Amino acid sequence: MEPSRFLGGMGLERRNIADATEREIDIAIRALVEEGLSRATTVLTEHRSALEDGARLLMERETLSAEDLPGLVALRAQDRKNGDGAAA
Structure with a gap:
């Protein structure tokens, strides 16, 4: 199996996932990270x-x-x- 594209590969094996599903996962992860960054920035600023x-x-x-x-x-x-x- 080829390395996963998630998290920079990090030793994870790639599963057979459709490109559309992979994009949805990427979008969801990005939203979570951006929400966390926004919340952290707000807390630190306050x-x-x-x-x-x-x-x-x-x-x-x-x-x-x-x-x-x-x-x-x-x-x-x-x-x-x-x-x-x-x-x-």
Whole structure:
């Protein structure tokens, strides 16, 4: 059998699939990847301030504990509630 065209071949064997079915799979996968990228971009943009605060803390301390993270998120939520947090 020849290598699969999906995922760059990656050691998968090609199954006997019609070209139209293969195109439909490609379109569905592309839609899932684009949706994931869009969602990730939105989440990162909405929480940019918390990410920047976390980066500043990392520069100061070099490590963060699990206890530091809820504080960053809570601080940003409180800023938004008070109207102090600018949405990126």
